[in-house]
Amino acid sequence: MLANLESPDELVRARALRQLCPCHSWHRYEQHIDLVRRFRKDPSPVVRSVATHIEHEIIEIESIERRVDQIVEEGLPHGDRDFARRRLDIRLLRKPSG
Numbered sequence: 001m002l003a004n005l006e007s008p009d010e011l012v013r014a015r016a017l018r019q020l021c022p023c024h025s026w027h028r029y030e031q032h033i034d035l036v037r038r039f040r041k042d043p044s045p046v047v048r049s050v051a052t053h054i055e056h057e058i059i060e061i062e063s064i065e066r067r068v069d070q071i072v073e074e075g076l077p078h079g080d081r082d083f084a085r086r087r088l089d090i091r092l093l094r095k096p097s098g
């Protein structure tokens with residue numbers, strides 16, 4: 001699948017890049033963070049728009065994570081921290097794909 005990122009076809013590249021979006025798989029994105037950033041300079045506007053979408057996802061996720069960290073810092077019991085993490089997971093799963 002990562003080989004598709006090198007495809008000369010912009011739609012193939014855009015589709016492969018979309019698979020790296022945190023709304024599909026956060027772990028996969030973390031693994032390829034530098035790769036995703038590289039596509040912000042892709043010659044294709046289609047591919048760049050996917051890269052921009054991923055950037056927005058990251059900003060939103062980071063703000064949610066800050067809120068979760070804040071809850072942790074406020075010293076809630078471990079169970080509540082798990083609850084916050086689960087909320088974060090649910091939020092990611094609910095996002096429309098694309």
Ligand SMILES: [Zn+2]
Nearest residue numbers: 021023057098
């Ligand atoms: Zn996405």
